[in-house]
Amino acid sequence: MSESKRIMSGFIANGYSQGVTIFSQVVLVPFFIANWGVNLYGDWLILIALPMYIALSDMGFTASAASRMCMMAGKQRDEEVLTTFISAWYLSILLAAGLSLLLFGIFVGLQALGTYKFTTISTETARLGFCLYLLYMFLTVLCGSMSAVYKYAQKYSLNIYINNTARLLESVCTVVMLILKMDLIAVITGMVIIRFAGLVMMGVVAKRFVPFLSFGSRYFSFGKIKELTASSLHFSMFYTAVNLFPQAFLIALGNAFSSEVVVGYTMVKTLSRFGFQVLNSYNSSLTVEISHLTGKQDWEKIFAIVEKSFYYFIAFAVAYMLGGLALVDDIFRWWSRQDFSIDHILFLLVSATSLMQSIWMLFFSVFSSSNNHGRASRIYCMLSLGYLVVVFAAMKNQGLYGFLALGLLIEAIMLVVLLSDYRKYKVAKSFKLMTTI
DSSP states (O other): OOHHHHHHHHHHHHHHHHHHHHHHHHHHHHHHHHHHHHHHHHHHHHHHHTGGGGGGTTTTHHHHHHHHHHHTTTSSOHHHHHHHHHHHHHHHHHHHHHHHHHHHHHHHHHHHHTOSOOSSSOHHHHHHHHHHHHHHHHHHHHHHHHHHHHHHTTOHHHHHHHHHHHHHHHHHHHHHHHHTTOOHHHHHHHHHHHHHHHHHHHHHHHHHHOTTOOOOGGGOOHHHHHHHHHHHHHHHHHHHHHHTHHHHHHHHHHHHSOHHHHHHHHHHHHHHHHHHHHHHHHHHHHHHHHHHHHHHTOHHHHHHHHHHHHHHHHHHHHHHHHHHHHHHHHHHHHHHOOOOOOOHHHHHHHHHHHHHHHHHHHHHHHHHTTTOOTTHHHHHHHHHHHHHHHHHHHGGGSOHHHHHHHHHHHHHHHHHHHHHHHHHHHHHHHHHHHHHO
16 A cells, blocks of 8 residues: 555544544533533533543653654564564553552542532442553553554554444443443443453454564663653653644633633634644544654655645645635534624634644644654643643633733744755755755
8 A cells, every 4th residue: 555545544533533533422422411411411521630640641751652663664573663662551550550540649639638529429329430441541551552553554544443333332331331320330330341352352363464463561771761851851841742732722711701702712613623624633643644654764765755735735724724714604504503793803813823733744644743842842732831821821811812812822843843844854855865866
C-alpha cells in the first residue's frame, strides 16, 4: 500500500473514531437519565471524573516509543524495537498503577472529609464503583500503549478500528444493561470485561503482524526509558498546552461573563472543533507515515507530502469558514431548538484559531514524528501559560473579542515559528541528500 493510501486509511479510521465518540455522547445520555434518573446519573458523572485522570499517566512515552519504533522498521533491529516497546509498556503499567493508588487515596480522603458526596449511592458502592472504573481506565491506558506496535507494523488504521469497535460495544452493552435496569456496579463491570477483551484482541492481532512480539519483562530497559524521556516530556508539554489550557480559558470565561456567553462560546467552539478534528485526524495518520519515511531517510517524499497537504489544509480552511458563515445560524437553531442568531465575528475568531492550530501542527508533525520536538513545544507551552495569566488577570476588564484575537495571534506566531524551523530542516536535509549523492 502506498503512503498516500495509508494516510487516507488512517484518516478514515480516525473519522470512525470520531463517529463512535459522537454516537456514545448522543445515545448514552438520554438512556442514563431515562433509566437511572437525574440524581443517579449525576452521581455517575461525579464518580468517574477523578479516575479519568489516569489517561494522563502515560506522559508521552507511548508516542515517543512509537516514533522510535517506526524509524527502525525494516532495519533488522527486532530486539531493539521490542526493547523500546516493552520499556514504554511496563512504564505505562507502573505509572498508571501508581496514579490509581494515589487517586483512590484522594477519593477516600475526600469522602472522609465529606466533600465527595453522592445523592443516591452508598459509600461502599461508591468505593467499589470507583475501583472498577480505575481498572477500566487502567486497561484503557494499556490499549493506548498497544498502538505503538500497530504504528510500527504500518497497521495504524486497524488499531483504531479494533479499539473503537470495543468502545462501540461498550456503549451498546451499557444501553442494554440500562434498559434491563441493572445497577452502577453491573454497568462498570460490563465495560471492564469488554475493554479487557479488546486489549486481548489487540495483542493477538498484533502478534500476527509482528511475530517477534513478546511481553516478557526481560526486555525492559531503564536505559531505553532514559533515552525516551526528553522527547516524552516535550510531547507532554505540547499535549497539555493543546488540550488542557483551553479548559482553563472556559473557567475564566465563566467567572467574567454571563452563562449565556459561556454557552454561546462553548457551542461555537464545539462546531469549530469539528473542522479541527477533521484536519487533526489527517495529521495523526500523517505523523505515523512520516516516522517510517524518516527511518528510511526519504526526505524528498516527506517534504512533498507535507507541502501538498498544506495546500489541501488551506483549501479546507477557506471552504469550512465560508460554509460556516453561511450555515451557522441554521445549524444552531436546529441544534439548540432556539430561535437566535450567532455572532459571526465570534465564529470567525474561534474557527480561525482552531484551524490555524491544525495548519501549524501539520509542520510540527515533521519534528514530532522523529521525536525531535525542538523548540516548538516549549514555545507553545510558555505562550499558552502566559496567555492564561493575561486572561485571568484582565478578563473582567476587557471584551471577549480581544482575548480571542490574542489567542489567534498566538497560533499565528506558532505557524511562523514552525515554518521557519521547517525551512531550516528542509535545507539541512536537502544538503545532506546532495552530499550523499
